[in-house]
Amino acid sequence: MTTTRTPIEISRKTGKVAVLADLHHDSYKKIGRGPFESHGLDNSLPWAELDALIIAGDLANAPFTNWPTAFAYLRCFVDPSRTIIFPGNHDYYAEYLNADDELEKLAIAAGGHFAQQREVRHGDDRYICTTLWTDLALLGDVQIAMNVAHQHMNDYAQISKLLAVDPLSRSELLGRPQRVAITPEDILALHKAQRRWLEDQLAKPHWAPNGRNFVITHHGPHPDAASQIDGLTPAFHPDLTPLLDRCRIHGWYFGHSHRRLAAQIGSTAVRNVSVGFPYEKHSPEELPPEELCLVPLPGASG
Numbered sequence: 506m507t508t509t510r511t512p513i514e515i516s517r518k519t520g521k522v523a524v525l526a527d528l529h530h531d532s533y534k535k536i537g538r539g540p541f542e543s544h545g546l547d548n549s550l551p552w553a554e555l556d557a558l559i560i561a562g563d564l565a566n567a568p569f570t571n572w573p574t575a576f577a578y579l580r581c582f583v584d585p586s587r588t589i590i591f592p593g594n595h596d597y598y599a600e601y602l603n604a605d606d607e608l609e610k611l612a613i614a615a616g617g618h619f620a621q622q623r624e625v626r627h628g629d630d631r632y633i634c635t636t637l638w639t640d641l642a643l644l645g646d647v648q649i650a651m652n653v654a655h656q657h658m659n660d661y662a663q664i665s666k667l668l669a670v671d672p673l674s675r676s677e678l679l680g681r682p683q684r685v686a687i688t689p690e691d692i693l694a695l696h697k698a699q700r701r702w703l704e705d706q707l708a709k710p711h712w713a714p715n716g717r718n719f720v721i722t723h724h725g726p727h728p729d730a731a732s733q734i735d736g737l738t739p740a741f742h743p744d745l746t747p748l749l750d751r752c753r754i755h756g757w758y759f760g761h762s763h764r765r766l767a768a769q770i771g772s773t774a775v776r777n778v779s780v781g782f783p784y785e786k787h788s789p790e791e792l793p794p795e796e797l798c799l800v801p802l803p804g805a806s807g
């Protein structure tokens with residue numbers, strides 16, 4: 506179900522916005538730690554000065570169990586009224602792909618904002634947010650990429666979809682909608698819908714004459730921010746080069762691969778702002794998240 510969500514307005518005080526992804530709070534909780542302390546982010550980010558913290562997906566698996574605890578953790582750093590989230594693939598784990606309206610209720614119950622297919626306005630900046638998913642076309646053969654993804658991605662075992670219920674069959678199903686596993690075709694269809702929405706948003710004129718456009722997604726927009734490319738990379742990165750070429754996008758923040766890389770694609774600074782799992786190994790080419798996650802103030806370089 507597609508819901509049209511009105512823009513989120515965040516008041517501009519300091520102008521500082523941080524974008525982080527892939528906190529996987531439930532994984533840290535299991536070992537008695539927190540994602541920010543584990544990576545020194547508790548001390549390296551200006552939490553008290555942030556106008557907004559945007560979480561670009563993968564806050565926690567099994568959100569109906571784990572999001573409330575994760576939001577309670579975030580509250581220690583940023584007021585919920587300044588916390589904005591949309592789901593990554595893991596936020597649908599143990600749940601279903603068309604659960605956005607229920608996830609929105611969880612975010613609102615915690616005092617936060619839900620930004621799936623939604624614009625965030627802050628000063629003269631607009632942040633266009635969506636999970637994005639992927640077309641699985643990065644290496645040219647979609648069918649091969651679908652097969653690899655289906656075999657290796659936990660998404661297809663962990664995420665379900667709810668099929669519409671025929672009212673005449675409700676009694677046979679004991680009043681419960683039918684729940685089945687998602688397929689790569691479901692992901693491709695969702696990507697097409699979210700990509701179309703994203704393109705439509707970017708085609709709209711900015712309300713501010715010198716306003717900046719930022720895009721925040723869970724999946725990556727370009728292979729240059731993917732590092733080593735293999736058969737699974739299409740499950741993480743569509744190639745949105747035409748969109749990047751066509752639109753004036755100042756920055757694009759994402760996560761998903763947990764590879765904390767920076768790339769310059771034309772005029773767009775692309776940043777992977779993943780925190781990642783506990784004890785996850787990172788390659789020497791990667792940067793610390795605190796160097797990637799702060800949105801440059803207007804007029805600043807970087």
Ligand SMILES: [Fe+2]
Pocket residue numbers: 527529563593595761762763781
């Ligand atoms: Fe993740």
